[in-house]
Amino acid sequence: MEETEKAESSTNTKQEEEPQQVWSWGAGTDGQLGTTRLEDEHSPQLLKLSFLSPESVGRISMLACGGAHVLALTSGGKVFSWGRGSSGQLGHGQMVNYLYPKPVTFFDSYSIIHISAGWSHSGFVSDSGCLFTCGDGTFGQLGHGDYRSHCSPVKVSYFVNKNVEQIACGMRHSLVLLKDCLEDQVYGFGSGKRGQLGISKDRIRSVSLPQVTNGLEDVEIVGIYANGDCSAALSADGYLYTWGRGFNSTSDVHCPQYVPSSTSFCQAALGWSHALVLTGDGEVFMLGGSHHGTLSDLEKMSPARHLSANSSGVALEKVSGLDGVKVGQIAAGAEHSAVVTENGAIMTWGWGEHGQLGSGNTSDQTDPVAVNVGDEVQNKNTQLEVYCGSGFTYAISTTYLPSETC
Amino acid sequence: MSYDDVEIEDMEWNEELQAYTYPCPCGDLFQITKEDLRLGEEIARCPSCSLYITVIYNIEDFLDKKSNEKLEPSKQQPVAVA
Numbered sequence A: 001m002e003e004t005e006k007a008e009s010s011t012n013t014k015q016e017e018e019p020q021q022v023w024s025w026g027a028g029t030d031g032q033l034g035t036t037r038l039e040d041e042h043s044p045q046l047l048k049l050s051f052l053s054p055e056s057v058g059r060i061s062m063l064a065c066g067g068a069h070v071l072a073l074t075s076g077g078k079v080f081s082w083g084r085g086s087s088g089q090l091g092h093g094q095m096v097n098y099l100y101p102k103p104v105t106f107f108d109s110y111s112i113i114h115i116s117a118g119w120s121h122s123g124f125v126s127d128s129g130c131l132f133t134c135g136d137g138t139f140g141q142l143g144h145g146d147y148r149s150h151c152s153p154v155k156v157s158y159f160v161n162k163n164v165e166q167i168a169c170g171m172r173h174s175l176v177l178l179k180d181c182l183e184d185q186v187y188g189f190g191s192g193k194r195g196q197l198g199i200s201k202d203r204i205r206s207v208s209l210p211q212v213t214n215g216l217e218d219v220e221i222v223g224i225y226a227n228g229d230c231s232a233a234l235s236a237d238g239y240l241y242t243w244g245r246g247f248n249s250t251s252d253v254h255c256p257q258y259v260p261s262s263t264s265f266c267q268a269a270l271g272w273s274h275a276l277v278l279t280g281d282g283e284v285f286m287l288g289g290s291h292h293g294t295l296s297d298l299e300k301m302s303p304a305r306h307l308s309a310n311s312s313g314v315a316l317e318k319v320s321g322l323d324g325v326k327v328g329q330i331a332a333g334a335e336h337s338a339v340v341t342e343n344g345a346i347m348t349w350g351w352g353e354h355g356q357l358g359s360g361n362t363s364d365q366t367d368p369v370a371v372n373v374g375d376e377v378q379n380k381n382t383q384l385e386v387y388c389g390s391g392f393t394y395a396i397s398t399t400y401l402p403s404e405t406c
Numbered sequence B: 001m002s003y004d005d006v007e008i009e010d011m012e013w014n015e016e017l018q019a020y021t022y023p024c025p026c027g028d029l030f031q032i033t034k035e036d037l038r039l040g041e042e043i044a045r046c047p048s049c050s051l052y053i054t055v056i057y058n059i060e061d062f063l064d065k066k067s068n069e070k071l072e073p074s075k076q077q078p079v080a081v082a
Helices: A001-015 B034-038 B060-081
Strands: A021-025 A039-046 A059-066 A069-074 A079-083 A097-104 A111-118 A121-126 A132-135 A149-156 A164-169 A173-178 A188-190 A205-213 A219-229 A231-235 A240-244 A253-258 A267-269 A274-278 A284-288 A306-309 A316-319 A327-332 A336-341 A346-350 A365-371 A380-390 A392-399 B003-007 B012-014 B017-022 B031-032 B043-044 B052-057
Touching: A059 A392, A069 A111, A069 A121, A069 A231, A079 A121, A097 B060, A121 A164, A132 A164, A149 B012, A164 A284, A173 A219, A188 B012, A219 A327, A231 A267, A231 A274, A240 A274, A274 A327, A306 B043, A336 A365, A336 A392, B017 B034, B031 B052
Parallel strands: A059 A111, A111 A164, A164 A219, A267 A327, A327 A380, B003 B052
Antiparallel strands: A021 A039, A021 A392, A059 A069, A069 A079, A079 A097, A111 A121, A121 A132, A132 A149, A164 A173, A173 A188, A188 A205, A219 A231, A231 A240, A240 A253, A267 A274, A274 A284, A284 A316, A306 A316, A327 A336, A336 A346, A346 A365, A380 A392, B012 B017, B017 B031, B031 B043, B043 B052
């Protein structure tokens, strides 16, 4: 009895001291796992992140994981970054890697509300609607009108009189979503060779100044996504639009195309050759990913329920193996996927060579497998989220005090 | 199976690695040297994983450079010594 009480009180204390726990696994040779080691991890590693004290900067409200770097946005609007920095993508004014989170001091006097990490560049949106970019600019993906790289964030002057809401950074391109703007709401810049900018029916090599993405007129967009040479957007009425590199070796799409579906979607995630969507009922569907996307075996894919096929012949397939358990959140790496179920489990599938599935080995998985992050996260006040970089994965559990839940 | 087919013009020359590179989904870079290209090699490998890509290029473009470079070092060598 006494022991039970002790255990409970220590648990409570622990929760107060650590309102957040962060785990990472997968490819780690550039320091992107934040473990201070330069090696892959095949199982979730609980990180000791000293900056995560409520008194200092607050909690992590969002992570953005890129090719081999990570950006963390805190509830106080500050940004930390770590991992590969060889192109200046960490924004620390240097082109070096950091093995542990380092504050991006450039934003000391700003409040940041949205972040995105691409292959080797980064984007940041301030609460005043300004966009900042840094990192590799070789393809014009920083949007400054030139092809220079920057190791500190630079304000994108094209948007100074516009209200930016979101940034999405892909391999060599970027997308921007404006706030409260039905016309000309999505912009693209950087490499456009695969149609990923959606700015022209012609093959565009690259543009270094933002240009309006066509085909989204009269559609209210609420989310934009970029990864590899793919682009996607989610509309307020729950449609997924995709453009850029074709899924499953289909031809490139130069103008946003909506994916016909009888179901509406509330979340989307984009890999290098697959997309995930989540329905309001907690069902997950995958687009592409059966060729080498998620490197899964086409033979083993269950063609159980084709929702639709768009004009390029790519079908949304329901992700089987979740046993009817509803999903609350989805994430996609280059060739792997991760979801959080409503009962607090993390499930992963796809390419596993670097341990990015967190299953303790390097096997590929065609069906979702459960990831064990140690303590069961079953507390109703605890929220679990997953984020995927190219070849690595993060999970964050946030415990809200009862007064904070709504 | 090759992960992707990539045109040489979409690869980037990396001075440090002395190789043409292209992003690998694991986070590292597919790499192929000029010497490999001269020899007709068309597979660029990632040093960190099992994936590789097929490089689409015209071998003539690299054979020409070889003959140029053969001339250059002999011309420059005396300068380097001095």
